[in-house]
Amino acid sequence: MALVFYNTLGRKKEAFTPITEGKAGLYTCGPTIYNYAHIGNFRAYMFEDLLKRYLLFKGYEVRHIMNLTDVEDKLIRTCKETGKPLSEITRYYADAFFKDIKTLDILPADVYPAATEHIHEVVEMIKTLRDRGHTYEEQGSIYFRLSTFDEYGALSGINLDELQAGASGRVQADEYDAEEARDFALWKAWDEEDGDVFWETELGKGRPGWHIECSAMSMKYLGAHFDIHCGGIDNMFPHHENEIAQSRCCSGEPFVNYWLHCAHLVVEGKKMSKSLGNFYTLRDLLEKGIEPLAIRWVLLATHYRQPSNFAFDALAAASQSLRRIADFRLRMQEIRGEGSDLQKECAACEADFVRDMDDDLNISGALGTVFTFIREVNRQADQDEVGAEGAKNALALLDKLNAVTGLFAGVREEAVPEEILELVDARQKARRAKDFAASDAIRDQLAAAGWVVEDTPDGPRVKKL
RNA sequence: GGCGGCAUAGCCAAGUGGUAAGGCAGAGGCCUGCAAAGCCUUUAUUCCCCGGUUCGAAUCCGGGUGCCGCCUCCA
Structure with a gap:
């Protein structure tokens, strides 16, 4: 009996064979901490929790990394709107996130690396990509040149020539400084909109692009080549595709063996x-x-x-x-x-x-x-x-x-209050006396107080409603 | 426009060629003073529709219909 995963890369089920026997390196795309996570987000984290728990059940030693995106456009906008510093907002929503996953009994990751704490790794990675000729600079920003990576599109099955720039309506293609709209930013030069969100680095004053953080942090904590990478299906393109391009071009090694993506959630259809x-x-x-x-x-x-x-x-x-x-x-x-x-x-x-x-x-x-x-x-x-x-x-x-x-633990046994026990006793006495009107009245009274009484051969059993 | 996914009972949902799991809800029964819990029976001759392949299709193929996702920073 073998554990089989549907690998997005290849679009078929494959037996899981870890790189190192008995161990599994797992990277899951985490939240952007600019707001409370919604249940759609939690579906993804729940799937990842099930995956991780099952790997543990099967005896694997799992190293699980989940990133926290704590610098990004929406966050900067929130800073501007609220006048609060970036760190205050991200700390608040990171706390909320951790509280939520605890409520849902999602096992914590081993490390929750935050993008802003890995600027050095990001810069080093971009420098390597630059040295290897995969980047170009435009108005202070550094872009990844997709044409330098033949395998691009292997994960999502997307043919770049057929992509319609800006078709999603979210971004105007002509707002891009990149030579080609499809090229993505590794490093974004500071502009006024960014306020005080920037880092002075060898690459200039600016901030990391979104995709690079996952590549830099997965490499740091799991190595250049690791077992499993998960996320929502919407992250498949472009995020994961971009991660593959960056990571492969930077390390020259294979990147991820198994890509697992979960579908979306709808509410009431x-x-x-x-x-x-x-x-x-x-x-x-x-x-x-x-x-x-x-x-x-x-x-x-x-x-x-x-x-x-x-x-x-x-x-x-x-x-x-x-x-x-x-x-x-x-x-x-x-x-x-x-x-x-x-x-x-x-x-x-x-x-x-x-x-x-x-x-x-x-x-x-x-x-x-x-x-x-x-x-x-x-x-x-x-x-x-x-x-x-x-x-x-x-x-x-x-x-x-x-x-x-995480669903079979049963309810915690609650201590039954003294007055409830007294009512149960009174009801038993009434029942023995065949005074069923009285015993039923007490049962109603118990129900009103939130307790159910069940008569078993061994006597009454009291449960919280 | 391009690419991808999904459609199974009142609801949620497995099942990818061999005759429709499971849960919830409903109905009937057993048990009980009555209940509750539990158990039994029952609830899709049929898997969105129309064709095709096959001895055999929910499963494969073709064509529809509907819903959803991605197409530059949404799990």
């Missing part, structure tokens, strides 16, 4: 946009009372190359699914005595889970195997066939697979 009112940051959703784990579920549960529909119905369904898993865990914790050890069922579930995940991280299939397992074990438990050992094994399996999904 529509493109997320502020004008449609369906643009959500994580905190927007939390304010609506949606639990973080349900958000994690919805962001994770669709295969990463599939467009994902972020729907409120799906969030509700995810909450129910989480509750089902939590109830199952609770039930397993209560099982005592002799019975099946569930060895066979656990082994089958894990094998199926791994089979699906090995196939380019088929998380939907993998989740399905876990539910199939839960149903089977519940069925056996209904027959009183599961022993304490089996229950323990089932919980251990969920814990093991939870390392991959």
Whole structure:
């Protein structure tokens, strides 16, 4: 059984073979910290989290680098608009980003290099590219000359001759100083718009272009040649294509072996946009009372190359699914005595889970195997066939697979308040006295207080609603 | 204009040539004092539409339709 990834470079599934046995170098394009990240951004980070967790599950030693873009046009605009220094804005939104990924239980990267802390590396890289004849200078800015790199377009499949400059409408082609609109900036000369955002370097007064930071920082932390590079599909062109050009021309070595891109997310079937009112940051959703784990579920549960529909119905369904898993865990914790050890069922579930995940991280299939397992074990438990050992094994399996999904931990057991326990006792007394009107009234009272009582053969079980 | 992706039940979503996973919601049943939880049954003769290839197609090919993405700094 081999782990297989769909490599954008080549557009086909390939067995994952790391450069160094047992290790995986992973670079994921991080946020531009000029605003709160939105759920579309988090879909990408969630996919990368799943990838990383699965690599760890498979026993790889993962070195994960995620950059923080902390100098860039939008940031400079924000500085101007707010009158605040760049560092104040980026520090604020970097903090918000770290808080958000913690809320979503996304494992932190090993290093979060920021562009502004790697100006030296960027400058050195540009100098190398210049020495090797890949650049030209125009009005103080330095551009990469694409015509010096034959392989350009291999990742995205784009044919440069057919590109329509400025077709996206975002930028006027004639605003570019580059000789050809397709050439991109490595170093941008300072102009008045930049205010006090600049660095005095051997290349002159200015700031780095966007693409170069990823090349410079991935090289510093992972080496010139590493295993996996991820990002959203929109980064494929031009960002990743440009990274390849810079890195290959600078080092002369291969760059990245596996390129993985995740598809976009739509909200309620529509493109997320502020004008449609369906643009959500994580905190927007939390304010609506949606639990973080349900958000994690919805962001994770669709295969990463599939467009994902972020729907409120799906969030509700995810909450129910989480509750089902939590109830199952609770039930397993209560099982005592002799019975099946569930060895066979656990082994089958894990094998199926791994089979699906090995196939380019088929998380939907993998989740399905876990539910199939839960149903089977519940069925056996209904027959009183599961022993304490089996229950323990089932919980251990969920814990093991939870390392991959982060969805199976169950709810934290909350201490039940004294007054709730007293009500439960009173209800039991009423039930024993067959005073069901009274016991049902107490049950309603408990429900109003946010607690559910379930009668089991071993007595009442109280759960937070 | 160029390039790419997607379309599977009420909703979310697997499945890429062998006869439609799973979750949520709904219906019926078992259990229960009644519930809840759980289990069982049920819910797509069919996978956007029209052709074609094949013994066999949701899967491959051709043509439509719809949605989405990229085309110089958006995950």
